[in-house]
Amino acid sequence: SSGINAEYGGESHSFGVLGVNGRGLTEHFDVDRRNVDMIVGSMEHSLGSIGGFACGSSFVIRHQRLLGAGYVFSASLPPLHASMVITAMDFFNPELFSKLQSLCQFTHTKLSALDSITVTGDPLSPMKHIRLVDGNSQENLKSICEEARSKGLAITPASYISTETFPKEPSIRLTVNSELSETEISGA
Secondary structure, three states: OOOOOOOEEEOOOOOOOOOOOOOOHHHHOOOOHHHOOEEEEEOOOOOOOOOEEEEEOHHHHHHHHHHHOOOOOOOOOOHHHHHHHHHHHHOOOHHHHHHHHHHHHHHHHHHHOOOOEEEEOOOOOOEEEEEEOOOOOHHHHHHHHHHHHHOOOOOEEOOOOOOOOOOOOOOEEEEOOOOOOHHHHHHO
16 A cells, blocks of 8 residues: 555655656655545655646646636746746756655654654654653753854754644654755764
């Protein structure tokens, strides 16, 4: 089992990360895209832009265009961002994704070996949430982030909406990128 819904695939955090070519969950789990009615995602995370995308069969996309226009706010991506996204995707290649996935696993392993914290997130995911085993509070995590920042390490406490029905436990959100080295990660 692939672990994804074969009718709808949300790729906001997997596009540009998972799969040999960075095509996301469907590629990572070897799911035939023809078996997924619609794939949607944000261009914020791996492409550093705004906006999102929706992919599907021509029938599904025609349906979205016809019925979505009158009910959902819609705006075109500014040309500068569209050009930037296309250029960023020109850099997508198997070596880049292999390196990123290797660094994600390396980081996950290094962090998991520390007794004072817990790490959540898939080992292949660039996003890691770190929580203190003892004394996990927003205040303690902010202090850790400030100390790290003073030493040149950019980490931040995760932000959550205070009115969430199921509030999340405080954490530090850490993101791995392909420009890091194992030495840099180990030294952090």
